[in-house]
Amino acid sequence: MTHPVENLDPAQTVHVLPRHLAGPGAVDPRTAWPFPFDEGWPFAQTDARTAAAFSPCLRLQTTYDPQPDIPGKGTWTINAHRAPFTPPAWRITFDATTPIELLHDIHTELLDLYLEDRHSDQDRLFQDDTAPNEAYTPLLTCGWSHDVKTDGTQTFLTPEGLGGVRHRYAYSGSSDPVWRAWGGYPSEPHWKARISFGTPATLVAAFTASLVSTEPLHRTVQDVPVRTRRALYTAAATTKQPHGNTPVAPPPPAPVSGRTR
Structure with missing residues (x-):
């Protein structure tokens, strides 16, 4: 058949x-990044299509590295710094093959958090009080399975088994991602996402909501x-x-x- x-x-x-099986779509940084570039957000792109954008305060940096020498590869990366030119406080990376709509939605939420912080006394980019369950509740309500292990991880799998999100709920202090996501066969996924410790759960929730959108x-x-x-x-x-x-x-x-x- x-x-x-x-x-x-x-x-x-x-x-x-x-969405997790749709393919990347049109890979274009200006589609993924909904930033107000005419309001002080620097944007640069080389002839090799490597691109970068920054917040005016230089605490947020997002990049696209197509890695043309590796077919089908490349990386989108978000880095957040407590102060300019310091090591990142948290990082999110996506394979270049991640559906562009998922990237757009998480960057839209990133911009919203940035603007909220700028116009208030909050610092949700680094002190977010959103609970992790807000990130995985949308998965459960859409029929994803849930498996909890004693090693401190819980895994959510799509109904057809061709995508998943893994959350390391017991932080061990290692450099391993706290959240992982993928689409396709687990042994050879179409795309992967890795989200480090310290990343606002609000951003993870925006990503999972986009992931299960109908x-x-x-x-x-x-x-x-x-x-x-x-x-x-x-x-x-x-x-x-x-x-x-x-x-x-x-x-x-x-x-x-x-x-x-």
Whole structure:
């Protein structure tokens, strides 16, 4: 049995879910970074497509390194510094193959936190009081499984098993990420994310909310990863339409209890 996507022209536009299997989309720093560059946020990009953006105070730095010598690789990185030119207080890295919409949503939340801090006496970029459960509750409400181990980690897996989020709830002082996420087969994921200790849980919650969003992503057939296409939900092939107005076909048989529609 063939999947509907496999019968379409490679250049055809489709609308797909779940987001973690959609593929990266158009890899463009200005799409990922919703910063007000006309209001003092420096932006630079080289001929090799390496790009960087900074907050006016220079405490936030986000970069894109395409690593052209390694096919399909590259890294998006967010660094937060308590003071300019000091070592990062926390860091988030994403593979370049991470869906661009997930990157946009976490950077949007990053900008919101920055603006809140600038116009108040808070410092939520470094003293966030959001509880970790706000980051993983959206996963549980969408039917993800939950496994807790005595080594101090808990793992949340997608209903079809082709994506996950791992949280190290017992901090051991090591340099290992406190949060990890991936899409695709665990042994060979399409993309990975690594979130260090000290990262505001508000940002992690924005990422997981985007991860389980039911708004379909626009992709061409050729941009959708081949190995996991059979796990996608697809809408009818269309020409470009207003964002978010296309209905999504229902998921395959055997629905999972608790999954949102």
